[in-house]
Amino acid sequence: MSVTAAAGFRAAGVVAGLKPSGTPDVALVVNDGPQHTAAAVFTSNRCKANPVLWSERTIADGTLSAVVLNSGGANCYNGPDGFQTTHASAELVAELTGGQAFDVAVCSTGLIGQPLDRPILEKGIRAAHAELSADGGPAAATAIMTTDTVAKQAVSGGDGWVVGGMAKGAGMLAPALATMLVVITTDAVADAATLDTALRAATRSTFDRLDTDGCMSTNDTVALLASGASGVTPGEAELTAAVTAVCADLAEQLWHDAEGAHHDIAIEVTGAASEDDAVEVARAVARSNLFKAAVFGNDPNWGRVLAAVGTTKAAFEPEHIDISMNGVKVCVAGGTGVGAPSDGVDLTGRDVHVLVELNAGPATATVLTSDLTHDYVHENSAYST
Amino acid sequence: MSVTAAAGFRAAGVVAGLKPSGTPDVALVVNDGPQHTAAAVFTSNRCKANPVLWSERTIADGTLSAVVLNSGGANCYNGPDGFQTTHASAELVAELTGGQAFDVAVCSTGLIGQPLDRPILEKGIRAAHAELSADGGPAAATAIMTTDTVAKQAVSGGDGWVVGGMAKGAGMLAPALATMLVVITTDAVADAATLDTALRAATRSTFDRLDTDGCMSTNDTVALLASGASGVTPGEAELTAAVTAVCADLAEQLWHDAEGAHHDIAIEVTGAASEDDAVEVARAVARSNLFKAAVFGNDPNWGRVLAAVGTTKAAFEPEHIDISMNGVKVCVAGGTGVGAPSDGVDLTGRDVHVLVELNAGPATATVLTSDLTHDYVHENSAYST
Incomplete structure (x- = not known):
C-alpha cells in the first residue's frame, strides 16, 4: 500500500x-x-x-x-x-x-x-x-x-x-x-x-x-x-x-476528511458549453458560504445555488437552468417551470449531490466540497492558539 | 432623516x-x-x-x-x-x-x-x-x-x-x-x-x-x-x-450589522500598482474563510493574509509585502525582514484593521468585511427552516 x-x-x-x-x-x-x-x-x-x-x-x-x-x-x-x-x-x-x-x-x-x-x-x-x-x-x-x-x-x-x-x-x-x-x-x-x-x-x-x-x-x-x-x-x-x-x-x-465537515457535497454541472464553464459554475457553488451553511442546516435552499451560478461568466440562460438536490428536481427552467417541493429533499445523510443542468451544451464537471459548519469555524479559529 | x-x-x-x-x-x-x-x-x-x-x-x-x-x-x-x-x-x-x-x-x-x-x-x-x-x-x-x-x-x-x-x-x-x-x-x-x-x-x-x-x-x-x-x-x-x-x-x-459578525474588519491595501489591484488584493483577503475564522478566534494569523494575497493577479513581489494588524507590523518584506511578534496584536476588540503594503505603486483601497463566526453559520443554516 x-x-x-x-x-x-x-x-x-x-x-x-x-x-x-x-x-x-x-x-x-x-x-x-x-x-x-x-x-x-x-x-x-x-x-x-x-x-x-x-x-x-x-x-x-x-x-x-x-x-x-x-x-x-x-x-x-x-x-x-x-x-x-x-x-x-x-x-x-x-x-x-x-x-x-x-x-x-x-x-x-x-x-x-x-x-x-x-x-x-x-x-x-x-x-x-x-x-x-x-x-x-x-x-x-x-x-x-x-x-x-x-x-x-x-x-x-x-x-x-x-x-x-x-x-x-x-x-x-x-x-x-x-x-x-x-x-x-x-x-x-x-x-x-x-x-x-x-x-x-x-x-x-x-x-x-x-x-x-x-x-x-x-x-x-x-x-x-x-x-x-x-x-x-x-x-x-x-x-x-x-x-x-x-x-x-x-x-x-x-x-x-475535510476539516469540520458534516456533509460531503458533490456539485455536478451538466449541459455546459465547455468543461471550463462546467468547472467555473461548480466551483462558484462550492464557494458560496450561504449555500454551504444551508447544507449544514439540512436546508435544500436551491436559491443560493442559483445565486452562485449567476455570478459566473459561463454560457447559460437563467430560465433554462434545472437544479436537483439528492435526486429531487427542485428548480425547473430557472423557476419558470414547476419544481418539486423542497421538503421532499432529504439532506440528513452525509452525502449531498447537487445537479445543475445548464442546458447550454454537452460538457460536464463535478467539484467536491464540504458544508460550512460550527466545527469548521472552531477548528480554524483555534488552530494556532 | x-x-x-x-x-x-x-x-x-x-x-x-x-x-x-x-x-x-x-x-x-x-x-x-x-x-x-x-x-x-x-x-x-x-x-x-x-x-x-x-x-x-x-x-x-x-x-x-x-x-x-x-x-x-x-x-x-x-x-x-x-x-x-x-x-x-x-x-x-x-x-x-x-x-x-x-x-x-x-x-x-x-x-x-x-x-x-x-x-x-x-x-x-x-x-x-x-x-x-x-x-x-x-x-x-x-x-x-x-x-x-x-x-x-x-x-x-x-x-x-x-x-x-x-x-x-x-x-x-x-x-x-x-x-x-x-x-x-x-x-x-x-x-x-x-x-x-x-x-x-x-x-x-x-x-x-x-x-x-x-x-x-x-x-x-x-x-x-x-x-x-x-x-x-x-x-x-x-x-x-x-x-x-x-x-x-x-x-x-x-x-x-453584518450577520453573525463579531469583528468589523477593514482590509486596507496600499502601494498597489493600480486601484483595481488594491481592490482585488483586499477582496481576496476579505473572502478567505481561513483568515476570517482566525480573526473570530482573535488570532493574528497573518500567514492566511499572505496566502490570500498570493491568489491574486495584482502586481507585487512576495518578498516586498508588509502586513500590519491593528498597528503592529507582523510581517516585514514578506517574512524576509524581522516582523513584530504576533502576540503583540490585540484582536479582542470589535474593530480590526489589516494593512497590506504591497510596495508596488501608489494606489490604495479598503474593503470592509466581517469575521466568520458560529453565529454566521447558525443564522445561515437555520434561516429558511
Missing part, C-alpha cells in the same frame, strides 16, 4: 518533535531505482513556501531520488533562515542516501511565519533514514498528518507494475488549500515527460476539483516518482489512468 | 403580513416633485429577481416617481406569476399616486424560489399609501429590515439641499449579497445623467467595497431619486460628494 506499494521504494515516518502533540512529524520516501524519473505540480499561489521554491527547482530536470516531508511547520515566510533549512534538509538526505541535494524534493506543512527548528528536523531526518523500509509507507503517511483524522493511502497499477500514493490535507491544488501534500510512486518504467503528462492530466480532474473551503495554500505539492523496478513500460494512457485512479482515490479521502 | 429628510418626499412602512414574524414588511417612498429624475444600480448577478428585471426597465428613461419595497420574499425564480406580481405592485402604486407604472421601481428581499403573496402585498401597498407622510422615513427604513438588527438611515447635503437615504442588508453591491436594498433621495435639482454619474461614483467606493461573506445577491438595488424641491442645483462634484457621504454612512452601518 501507500508509497511503498511499488517496487524500488523505501519509506519511513518518525517522531522528531516538531509538533507539540508528540505525534509523528517527519517522513522520508527514497527511490532506490534503477531509474529516478519524476514529475511534480505545485500550488499556483504566488506566495510560495520555502520547500515549494526549492522543489520547483529540483524537479526541473525530471529527476528525484527522494522526498522528505515534515508536518509541524510550513517553513513559509519565516525569513532567510527558512530557505536555508529547506536546503539543509535536502543536503542531509542526499548525504545519507548517497545522492544529490538537487534530487531531493522537500515538503512542509503547518503554520506560516513560524521558524522551523532545523536541529529537530535534522534529527528527524536521521531517524527516518535509519528506519527506511520497503513497508514503511503507512508510517510515512501517518507522519504527514496535521488536522487529518486518518492517514490517506491508495494503490492502483497494471499488469506487473504498481502505482501507490499517500496524501495529507483537505483541499484542492490550483487554487489549493490547507497544505495538501501528495507523494505518488510507481515501479513502472517511464521518462520524465511521460510522468509529467500523466500527473498533470490526473491532478486536473481530481485534486483540482476538490474545493473544500476555497482557500489556496502556499505549500501544496504533488510529486510522482518512478523507479522502473518492475521493468514494465506501460503505455502513456495506461499509466495516466493508473495515476488518475490513485489521485482520485486520495482526493476522495481528503474530501471525506 | 432617512428618505424623507429631503423636501418633496413622503414615505411609509407598514405591516402587511408577508413575514411570519408580524413585523413591518412593506415600504413606499413617493417623490412629489416638482422633478422626478432618478438613477439606479443593480446586482451584477446574472440570475436576477423579478423586481430587478422590472426596475432595470423603469430606470431606463431616468425617471422615477416612487419606489415600493417589501421584505418577506425575494420574488425571485418563483415562476411567471412572480414577475406579474412585481408588475401589479407597480401598477397599484401608479394608480394610487396618479403616476405611471413604468415610473415605479420595485424592490424585494427574502427567500428565493418562494411565491410572494400578491393580495397581501397589495393590501400592504394600500396601507402604506394611506400612511405616506413627510416624516415616514424611519417607518420605511424599518419595514425593509430582514436579518438587520437596526434600521439604517443617513443624511448629508449642501447649502439649502439635502441627501438622505435608507438601507437594509449586509453586503456588497457588485458582486453583492444578502439582498442589499438602498433608497436615496435628494431635493437637489439634477438631471438623470448627473444623478447616474454621482450614484455610480458613490457606490463604486462604498457599497462595492463591502464584502461581508463573498456572496452575491439576486436582488440588490440602489436607487437615487431627485425631487428638485429645494430649487438648488449643486455642482456635479458637490452632489457626488454628498451622495457618497450617504452611501459611505449606510455602508458602514451595513458593515457593523
